[in-house]
Amino acid sequence: MTRPFSSRHIGTDAAAQQQMLDALGIAAGDDRLGALIEAALPAAIRAEQDGPSVLPPAASEAEALAELRALAAQNRVTTPLIGLGYYGTLTPSVIQRNVLENPSWYTAYTPYQPEISQGRLEALINFQTMVTDLTGLDTANASMLDESTAVAEAMLLARRASKAKTNVFAVDADALPQTKAVLATRAAAVGVELVEVDFAAGEQLPEAFFGSVVQYPGASGRVWDPTAVIDATHTAGGLSVVAADLLALTLVRSPGSMGADVAVGTTQRFGVPLGFGGPHAGYMAVHSGLERQLPGRLVGVSVDAEGKPAYRLSLQTREQHIRREKATSNICTAQVLLAVMASMYAVYHGPDGLKAIASNVAGTAGSFAKWVSGAGAEIVHESYFDTVLVRVPGRASEIVAAAHDAGFLLREVDADLIGVAFDEATTLADAARLAGIFGATEGLSFLATGGLPDRLAPLARQDDYLTHPVFHAHHSETAMMRYLKQLADRDYALDRGMIPLGSCTMKLNAATEMAAITWPEFAGIHPFAPVEDVTGYLTLIDQLESWLTEVTGYDAVSLQPNAGSQGELAGLLAIRGYHLSRGDDQRTICLIPSSAHGTNAASAVLAGMKVVVVATDDLGNVDLDDLRVKIATHADQLGALMITYPSTFGVYEATVQEITAAVHEAGGQVYIDGANFNALVGVSRFGDLGGDVSHLNLHKTFAIPHGGGGPGIGPVGAKAHLAPFLPGHPMAQQAEHAGGHVFDGGPVSAAPYGSAGVLAISWAYVRMMGANGLAEATAAAVLSANYIAARLTDHFPVLYTGEGGFVAHECILDLRPLKEATGVTVDDVAKRLIDYGFHAPTMSFPVAGTLMVEPTESEDLGEVERFIEAMIQIKAEADQVAAGVWPADDNPLVNAPHTAESIVAAEWTHPYSRELAVYPVRALIRTKYWPPVSRIDQAYGDRNLVCACPPIEAFA
Structure with missing residues (x-):
């Protein structure tokens, strides 16, 4: 009989759990794991199932995939020409296989431990450089959640930074409809008054306002010069926000070149699948002087202990935990995996490739417009990039329905107007077929579509972008595959070992759960x-x-x-x-x-x-x-x-x-x-x-x-x-x-x-675990946390327990007594764990000077024991510092992590051996993870803020 999925998800088997329960002193019985839960959970909060469960019985992996295939078959894949910030795109196979489908990328944690996150951090530096280059601004963050929330965050940034004493924010009438809706939600809660203005038509701005947002190109497809609106915003003492399409910016003037303070948008069309709306990486870039107002994550360049360049999260990487109600944003994450994909799309294609893609998109749109106008339809805007707004009086519904029957999705603006948004995946043949639905039957000549269309010439971009060598060195698939492998090898993810982070639950992301997201x-x-x-x-x-x-x-x-x-x-x-x-x-x-x-x-x-x-x-x-x-x-x-x-x-x-x-x-x-x-x-x-x-x-x-x-x-x-x-x-x-x-x-x-686009993962998890499996997972997580607490309490005090003396699914190890006795800090322990082949637990949250450990239910007893033994040995190393065996300023802990380069240096001056530095336990010899940099100087990176790709010479 096939083993249930829950036994594959839960790392500890019955024998291991009995051994762990013995260590916790849980009395023998038929359900010792249940007895632990009864002892740990207050009786009053235990759930009792009232009536039949809506959760179906656990499915096998094959059954779950079959059900997902059946659900997928109910969706109709068409050629999506609706636009509104969402486009068809061609994900390069080398990026899909080596990033999106690669656990080295998708199972990694937020790079709070930068020494073991250099691959992701470099990819994010590439992303930030891509965004700043294309927007013409100075500093970009490591991604936002989506375009609409990025606009909302930009609105709040403008209010913080503006000198105007007003709560009015001016919004482009041609902004994306979903952005207007999100802005309305966010503005109402914080007392901002939104005033909609048809900027392109020259409507008058409010008398007083703290900022404005222009959609560029507009939701209707119109491309126009917003410089006058940007200047008027500055005259009013406000900040100018431009929501810009990055692909269009390869052809037309950048927001920065027109004087904008902030640029926001999405990178979805840079190789990230539509996924019914997400996940996608939004972006935000600002001019110099506003970088400390940026919400979310910001990657910067610092130096390690050897003085060599190294990447890290810059400024207040966990602003919400430091400033709490005074924080400028509640966003504490990014869309890293999708930002990596978008950045690698730019790396793979380079500036010339991106410009060629944009030119083809614009050319296809122009051909379509020429064909349908020849058939008597009116093209509403003379200047457009990819979206053609067509006036067909009284016929919009009929044409949209006919196009849908033919496999095209168009935007029905109203009874007379249709929006048609072309993209990288749309061919001239597609455009010709669609033109036929609009009534065009003649003159459908298939001419070359490259180059800058005449309609965009007045706004033609003059400045260069993506000039850094990284955007020119990896255009063959061989080079791209190797670059992605090199970056992945610099990182530590769940495919290497346990990431025992309290509060963050770094559990198994099963391959079967992940399978459907790329269908x-x-x-x-x-x-x-x-x-x-x-x-x-x-x-x-x-x-x-x-x-x-x-x-x-x-x-x-x-x-x-x-x-x-x-x-x-x-x-x-x-x-x-x-x-x-x-x-x-x-x-x-x-x-x-x-x-x-x-x-x-x-x-x-x-x-x-x-x-x-x-x-x-x-x-x-x-x-x-x-x-x-x-x-x-x-x-x-x-x-x-x-x-x-x-x-x-x-x-x-x-x-x-x-x-x-x-x-x-x-x-x-x-x-x-x-x-x-x-x-x-x-x-x-x-x-x-x-x-x-x-x-x-x-x-x-x-x-x-x-x-x-x-x-x-x-x-x-x-x-x-x-x-x-x-x-x-x-x-x-x-x-x-x-x-x-x-x-x-x-x-x-x-x-x-x-x-x-990723909901199928959680659907598959619940479907394969079933109600019993979910409860078993909880119990296994609680068991592992309590086992670690019990095994380590003699070495590191466990700070909090419940009434029964048990913790929940995580425990807090108090390292403050260790520092008092030995001088060894929580940072030293975290970095030394890298030498032992581990990602550190959560540092100094919720209590400064502590480690919060959460093993999750997915780790087996062998990995849990490996972590316990590493922590015990690190305690012994600290005791040797206290005993004077090693100096307080030169020991394996304060010098951790140790790189391969450091131990092959001709001269070794430390009072401990090279072997102890990098092989503190013999089992590491065959499986060693080598950190690419030594300990990073955090303060240096904040004092010398650099958030774009450093020159190649910096790594010489």
């Missing part, structure tokens, strides 16, 4: 395709919503938020909408424990709330006395409480229901952060704890890979009374969600279902 029937679907073309997607979404609803104990789930931070914001906006609907517009206080994730506070501010901090006690629990005082003080203004469960300290708080009841009694709502849901699935539910709304991290609990720092998905679930306020979307294919709920809240992401 054309999922990858090639436009997010605004008609409902009849996406029935397979909608069925998958409905099923996943239903399954997540059951396991969370909520009544409805929206899959739209495309990051955990966006899920937090969506949940708080739902609470805001609920209070406003009841006339309680004064309920704006959000209580947040001092131990909470920093994004909680930042999200609350962006939802228009005021943060009041609640104390935590010595055990890491919410201080009930302080909570009651804060509730009494703010009773009439109390909007919400945000808590994480299990707590941020990795324990199951026994008083959680008492906490939620107190908030409800005062008229507030309870937001439970789902970051630690991997410790609850199948054994407890947020809804049963008194939660009203929660976000989940599908890239943590439900097996979507982290991708080196993104993609992520942060679905938000809620009780029925909040369901109407969950994020909807004006362009969604259907209004009704699982359970019959309709979401009337504003969108928080550009696409109706967010990053739908």
Whole structure:
């Protein structure tokens, strides 16, 4: 009989679990693992299944793939010419195989440990350089979540940096419709007034405004010179934002050359599949002086201990955790995997290749326009790049329907207007067929389409771009394959070993779960395709919503938020909408424990709330006395409480229901952060704890890979009374969600279902695990964490435990006594772990000077033991420093990590051996991971901010 998938996902088998339970002192019995869960979880929070489960029995891998094939067959793959920021693209096979489908890239974690993330960081430096070159600006970040949220972040940046004393933001009437919708959601919560202006038509700007956004080219396809609007914005004391198409920028003037302060957009058409709306990498670039206002991640160049160039995350890499409610954004991730794909698309094609692609797209659009105008249709705009707006009085619906029958998706603007957006994948033959549907039958000559069309000549780009050698050296597939392999080899990902990061759940991303995301029937679907073309997607979404609803104990789930931070914001906006609907517009206080994730506070501010901090006690629990005082003080203004469960300290708080009841009694709502849901699935539910709304991290609990720092998905679930306020979307294919709920809240992401292209991963995970497998995974995760805590407590104090003396799915090791006794810091331990072949646990969160360890359920006992032994040996090394065997400033810990170059140097002056430096355990000799750089100087990189590709000479 085939082994169930759960036994492949869960790393510890029955024998290993019995050995671990012995170490924990769990008495013998028929269900010792169940006994551990009973001992660790407070009895009051344990879930009892009420009625039949909506989760089907666990499927085998073959069965799950067959069901996904059946769902995929219900989607219709067409030629998508809707545009609106989403285009067909040709992903180079060398990038699809070696990045998107390669676990060395998709199973890596956010590069907080830069010494073992140099490959990804170089790819992101390439991305940033690509963006700054094409936009003509000075500094770009390492990607945004999508174009619409990037525009919203740019609006907030403009308000922070502007000298204008007003809350008015001017929005291009020709902006993308989904961007207008997201802007409306975000602006309402923070008191920004949006004023729509037809910039291209010369409409008058508001009397006072702090910024403007121009769409370039416009949603209608129009290309025009926005310099006058940019200048007028500056005259008003505001900042100018341009939402620009990067492919068009290879031909037309850049935003920077026209004086723009900020450029935003998407890199989707640079080889990233449509995926029904995502995940895609948005971008943001700014002129010099605004780099410290950038939200999200910023990669910079620093130096290592040998003085050699090395990459790292620059400035405040975890701004939300440092500044909390004073943070400028709640975004704590990026879209790294997709940014890598887009950057490698530019590396592979180079500037000449990109320009050729753009010229062909523009030429195809021009040929089509010539043909249909010859047939009597009116081309509305004389100047356009790829999108032709055609006026066909009263015939739009008829032509769009005929085109759909022929396999083309067009945009029906209104009864008279049709938008046709051409892309890299559209051929002249396609354009000719489509022209025939518009009535063109003559003069369809297939002429060369290269070069800059005359219609764009007045705005022709004059400056060079992508001049760095990296964009010229890898144009053959051999060279590209080797470059990608070299970068992957510089990184540490789950394909090398355990990444025991607390709070981040770096579990298995099974190959079967990943298989469907590149199938054309999922990858090639436009997010605004008609409902009849996406029935397979909608069925998958409905099923996943239903399954997540059951396991969370909520009544409805929206899959739209495309990051955990966006899920937090969506949940708080739902609470805001609920209070406003009841006339309680004064309920704006959000209580947040001092131990909470920093994004909680930042999200609350962006939802228009005021943060009041609640104390935590010595055990890491919410201080009930302080909570009651804060509730009494703010009773009439109390909007919400945000808590994480299990707590941020990795324990199951026994008083959680008492906490939620107190908030409800005062008229507030309870937001439970789902970051630690991997410790609850199948054994407890947020809804049963008194939660009203929660976000989940599908890239943590439900097996979507982290991708080196993104993609992520942060679905938000809620009780029925909040369901109407969950994020909807004006362009969604259907209004009704699982359970019959309709979401009337504003969108928080550009696409109706967010990053739908990777939802099949979580669908497959739940489908193959089944209800029992999910509960078994939770128990196995709790067992592994408690086993590590028990084995290491004599060497490193375990900082917090629950009432039964157990932790949840993670434990906090206190390294402060080690520093006091030996001088060895948490940084030293983290870097020395690299020499032992490990990625470090989470450093100094939620408590400075600690390591938070989460082994997950996917690691086998051998890997867990390897980590335990490494930590014990590192403790012994620290003790030798304290004993004077090695000097405090020259020992294996302070010098870690050790590179291959450092140990082959002619002179070795350290008081410990070369072998001890790089082979602290003999088992590493055959499997050694070699860090490409030594310890990186973090401060140097901030003092000398360089965020683009350094010259090749720097590496000589």
